[in-house]
Amino acid sequence: MxxxxxxxxxDLAVRRLTPxxxxxGLVVLSQVPMQLPAATPIAPALALxxxxxxxxxxxxxxxAPAVFAIGLFQDILSGLPIGLNAFTLLVIYGxxxxxxxxxxxxxxxxxxxGFATVAVVVxxxxxxxxxxxxxxxMPVLPVAVEQLTAAALYPVVAYIFVLTHRSxxxxx
Amino acid sequence: xxxxxxxxxxxxxxxRGFAHRFAYVFLLxxxxxxxxxxxxxxxxxxxxxxxxxxxxxxxxxxxxxxAVTISHVIAEARELARLREENIILRAENExxxxxxxxxxxxxxxxxxxQELLGFTPPQDATSVTAxxxxxxxxxxxRSVLVNAGRREGVAxxxxxxxxxxxxGRVAEVGERSARVLLINDLxxxxxxxxxxxxxxxxxxxxxxxxxxxxYLPATTSVQVGDRIVTSxxxxxxxxxxxxxxxxxxxxxxxxxxxxxxxxxIEYVRLMDYGxxxxxxxxDEDGDAVAEGNRNKRRIRR
Numbered sequence: 001m002x003x004x005x006x007x008x009x010x011d012l013a014v015r016r017l018t019p020x021x022x023x024x025g026l027v028v029l030s031q032v033p034m035q036l037p038a039a040t041p042i043a044p045a046l047a048l049x050x051x052x053x054x055x056x057x058x059x060x061x062x063x064a065p066a067v068f069a070i071g072l073f074q075d076i077l078s079g080l081p082i083g084l085n086a087f088t089l090l091v092i093y094g095x096x097x098x099x100x101x102x103x104x105x106x107x108x109x110x111x112x113x114g115f116a117t118v119a120v121v122v123x124x125x126x127x128x129x130x131x132x133x134x135x136x137x138m139p140v141l142p143v144a145v146e147q148l149t150a151a152a153l154y155p156v157v158a159y160i161f162v163l164t165h166r167s168x169x170x171x172x
Numbered sequence: 173x174x175x176x177x178x179x180x181x182x183x184x185x186x187x188r189g190f191a192h193r194f195a196y197v198f199l200l201x202x203x204x205x206x207x208x209x210x211x212x213x214x215x216x217x218x219x220x221x222x223x224x225x226x227x228x229x230x231x232x233x234x235x236x237x238x239a240v241t242i243s244h245v246i247a248e249a250r251e252l253a254r255l256r257e258e259n260i261i262l263r264a265e266n267e268x269x270x271x272x273x274x275x276x277x278x279x280x281x282x283x284x285x286x287q288e289l290l291g292f293t294p295p296q297d298a299t300s301v302t303a304x305x306x307x308x309x310x311x312x313x314x315r316s317v318l319v320n321a322g323r324r325e326g327v328a329x330x331x332x333x334x335x336x337x338x339x340x341g342r343v344a345e346v347g348e349r350s351a352r353v354l355l356i357n358d359l360x361x362x363x364x365x366x367x368x369x370x371x372x373x374x375x376x377x378x379x380x381x382x383x384x385x386x387x388y389l390p391a392t393t394s395v396q397v398g399d400r401i402v403t404s405x406x407x408x409x410x411x412x413x414x415x416x417x418x419x420x421x422x423x424x425x426x427x428x429x430x431x432x433x434x435x436x437x438i439e440y441v442r443l444m445d446y447g448x449x450x451x452x453x454x455x456d457e458d459g460d461a462v463a464e465g466n467r468n469k470r471r472i473r474r
Contacts, residue, residue: 028228032235033308033317033438064192068199072206076224077307079316079352082217083207090200123312130313133211134359139380142312 015168019061020070022164023050026157027074045150047074048122049157051089052115055096056103057165067093081133088125092118111158116151123147222347225318229350232306233320240439298411298446301325305438306350315358315380316341319441322349330409331443338415338432339363339403340441351443355435356416357384365416366404370394373404376416376429382436383420386427397422401429411446 026046047070054062062070071086078085096118103114123143130138210217251258286292303325307318321327323346331343333353341361344354354361361378365386372393374386389395399419405412420430 028231029235031232031307031318032239033305064196064199068203071203073224076221077228077318078311079314080311081207082210082221083203083205087200087203087207090196090203094196094200126313129207133207136359138313138359142380146312 016061018164018168019050019054019058019161020066022160023047023054023062023070024073026050027070027077030074031077045119045122045146046153046157047071047085047089048092048119048150049115049154050161051093052096052118053158053161055093056100056111056114057161058168059093059097059100061168062093064090064093081130084126084129087129088122091125092122095121108155112151112154115154115158119147119151218345222345222350225345225350225352226322226347229306229318229320229322229347232318233304236304236306298444299326300445301327301331301443302440303327303351303443304440308438313359313380315355315361315378315435316344317353317355317438317441319351319353319443320349321443322347322351324349326445327351327443328445330448331445332410332414333441333443334414335433335438335441337434338417339410340431340433340435340438342409343443353441353443356431357382357435363410363416364404364406365401367393367395367419368400368402370399373406374401374427376401383428383430384417386419386429389427395419395422395427408448411448 023046026049030046051062051067051070055067067089068086071084071089072082074080074085075082096114103111123146127138127140127143206217301321303319303321305317306320319327319333327343327346329343329346333340333342339356341353341355341358343351345352355378356363356376357378357380359378359380361376361384363376364373365376366373370393372390372395374389376384377387378384386395386401397419401416401419403410403412403414403416415432417429417431419427421428
């Protein structure tokens, strides 16, 4: 009896950690050189998708400190100024969590549209921050392309998270 | 009894909400603080950076292998389709290169004799480490790659990174088993170069696009499309004459250079140590690419 309950608790803990682990995995994955011929290097903002999804569906699985950690990890791996993603991801997290009520029971298209908006906001925030930090205007096109790619990729990554979410809910 | 949990919840919920909000604002401020602190002194987080990168390097190393394999399969299929065509082109090129080889041999011999005549001391031989690219940040704001060799393999900050075709960039951060190479088209990259034909000096400045710009050319420059650009050796960061690229556009907006090395599709890099420590010699200023670039500029202008 004791044993099973302990195992169940471990099992539950692992399941609750899954979203965070998957997100960290996605951050690493987005750094892998894809060697695509003639493709300009565009790392899709996979972490952004993850933070948006979980902030919307179950923010307690990725609390603010986890968002902070994800952002720092991404900054370090991608060679960006440390704190940039930590900041933008937290802003988005706060924004989405506060607007959760609006998204309740809405169709997938609405959620997708919501993400596209978030991607634009993040793109603008990062662009502004980088322009200020480097004291010159950064080119806009690469950011725009990056955020559009992220928006286009949303359904695929969201689907993986939907499956993950279901498996967590089943147990909890 | 049934009401109690609800009752407790009613009391603790606002409290927890407050704690959450406080934690959120605190983290937001911390992120902003870190961002500004890192801007003021880029060395503060150097150690954290290299440690985390080192820890992730083995994972990235393993992950990058299948990606490379897939791209190889695609490339091979493509090559198979136009093998005959390629063969003809290669034969023609081989013939042309043999002529060049002859010319190079003659020049080499002549050069050696002339050097002996002048009592010229040749520059120190370079040592090199070949590393695989395991991480390609590929974001919208930085152009750098992670490679799977670090201090353990003898890589040092400031090493020149070359592909088979030309200069790719230089080592900006070194961990124990990984290093970050700042590519020449990164916004923070400034490289003293010279136009091979006219010997005019300039600075090759990246702006995150595929083709970096040439800055500080003399007003009366005769630069034209197709001119080869090589490193000038000024500032002591790179040796003289590393191939960099060819001038791809000359217009009112500036002069653009197409690098020989294709930064979008690198698999292996050679990290060369030429025994130069020019711009990196003061130990307290060894991390900031921008500062290095600026100092570079100053040296050239002088």
